[in-house]
Amino acid sequence: MNILLTGGTGYIGSHTAVVLAQAGHDVVLYDNLSNSDRRVVNHLAHITGRPMTFVEGDIRDAELLTRTLRAAGIEAVIHFAGLKAVGESVDKPVEYYANNVQGTISLLQAMQAVSIGTLVFSSSATVYGEPQYLPLDEKHPTSATNPYGRSKLHIEEMLLDVAKSDQRWRIACLRYFNPVGAHDSALIGESPRGIPNNLMPYIAQVAAGQRQALQVFGDDYPTPDGTGVRDYIHVMDLARGHLAALGFLAHHAGWHAVNLGTGHGSSVLEMVRAFEHVSGQSVPYKITPRRPGDVAACYAKADKAARELGWSAQLGLEDMCRSTWKFQRQSESGSSR
Numbered sequence: 001m002n003i004l005l006t007g008g009t010g011y012i013g014s015h016t017a018v019v020l021a022q023a024g025h026d027v028v029l030y031d032n033l034s035n036s037d038r039r040v041v042n043h044l045a046h047i048t049g050r051p052m053t054f055v056e057g058d059i060r061d062a063e064l065l066t067r068t069l070r071a072a073g074i075e076a077v078i079h080f081a082g083l084k085a086v087g088e089s090v091d092k093p094v095e096y097y098a099n100n101v102q103g104t105i106s107l108l109q110a111m112q113a114v115s116i117g118t119l120v121f122s123s124s125a126t127v128y129g130e131p132q133y134l135p136l137d138e139k140h141p142t143s144a145t146n147p148y149g150r151s152k153l154h155i156e157e158m159l160l161d162v163a164k165s166d167q168r169w170r171i172a173c174l175r176y177f178n179p180v181g182a183h184d185s186a187l188i189g190e191s192p193r194g195i196p197n198n199l200m201p202y203i204a205q206v207a208a209g210q211r212q213a214l215q216v217f218g219d220d221y222p223t224p225d226g227t228g229v230r231d232y233i234h235v236m237d238l239a240r241g242h243l244a245a246l247g248f249l250a251h252h253a254g255w256h257a258v259n260l261g262t263g264h265g266s267s268v269l270e271m272v273r274a275f276e277h278v279s280g281q282s283v284p285y286k287i288t289p290r291r292p293g294d295v296a297a298c299y300a301k302a303d304k305a306a307r308e309l310g311w312s313a314q315l316g317l318e319d320m321c322r323s324t325w326k327f328q329r330q331s332e333s334g335s336s337r
């Protein structure tokens with residue numbers, strides 16, 4: 001199948017490109033490079049042994065998107081492109097709605113213009129808001145606590161309307177939990193610009209001696225060790241979830257929301273210990289006040305993905321830490337992005 005990946009040179013998009021290419025699909029990457037590097041395209045060709053088409057463009061450019069979809073004979077789209085930093089979204093809501101919501105509208109217009117109805121969308125567990133019960137299943141009420149989360153929720157709701165309007169649409173909203181790790185080659189991975197917002201890249205930089213200590217945001221949560229609990233999922237497992245979603249959509253029209261998580265929660269201190277064990281480095285940390293907006297615990301009920309997509313996560317914490325550490329060291333040596 002010919003598949004377009006918006007945001008295809010980004011963290012999750014690039015790993016998904018590997019999985020799709022290795023499954024025999026032809027992949028076109030479409031990205032404005034606002035948060036990624038064009039060298040990823042060469043790394044992907046190296047990993048998969050086949051060149052990959054890259055189009056530099058913005059998803060808000062419906063004309064370029066339409067031309068790209070038509071020229072490449074695209075049959076399905078996986079929509080990763082968007083801005084994703086929660087804190088930044090509070091300061092720049094207009095940018096977030098323009099990129100994420102307006103960008104998705106423009107993508108839908110382009111898809112409509114060339115009669116492509118199969119779409120997999122990168123949603124997030126953030127659409128569940130403050131958990132009312134755990135584990136989070138797909139029937140949990142949705143809400144948003146910041147513009148980033150609200151943009152995801154708006155898009156999901158918009159996609160539901162679109163799917164209801166015409167039976168030719170086949171749409172999967174994949175609600176990711178906490179993606180971490182990297183491809184085994186260490187050629188691609190997560191390279192945050194500046195100070196990392198997320199736990200895993202921060203831990204990796206502390207282990208590498210680039211930062212002095214991890215700040216653990218609160219140890220007074222109602223969790224077993226008092227630190228925040230999340231459902232960390234290996235990015236390669238997540239990538240395979242997209243392939244499974246495409247397989248599912250081949251036989252199912254309409255709108256579908258599916259969690260992609262492991263079903264298991266790990267605390268911040270468990271992550272620190274796992275990383276120390278795998279890397280052989282110490283990860284000094286200090287306890288600081290809670291980060292505003294954080295919830296105590298968030299983890300998935302992953303049964304729907306297993307039942308409907310035939311997918312479940314295979315890789316554990318050790319694999320996540322090992323691949324992150326390998327990518328961290330390779331990045332320091334300057335041989336990847």
Ligand code: NAD
Nearest residue numbers: 007010011012032033034035036058059081082084122124
């Ligand atoms: P990323 O920033 O690495 O990748 C996103 C890509 O989209 C980047 O390459 C960026 O250059 C591109 N992009 C942004 N705006 C664009 C635009 N207007 N036009 C064209 N390209 C544009 O992020 P990621 O971690 O790979 O996330 C991919 C998707 O998954 C995002 O939609 C994100 O919200 C969602 N998601 C990510 C996480 C996570 O923790 N990483 C969790 C839940 C959901």
Ligand code: UDP
Nearest residue numbers: 197198199202215216217228229230268294
């Ligand atoms: N966290 C932390 N220090 C950091 C970054 C994150 O203690 O420097 C904690 C955070 O409070 C949460 C967990 O690690 O409990 C995961 O945070 P992350 O930002 O990676 O993901 P999210 O909050 O989006 O689930």
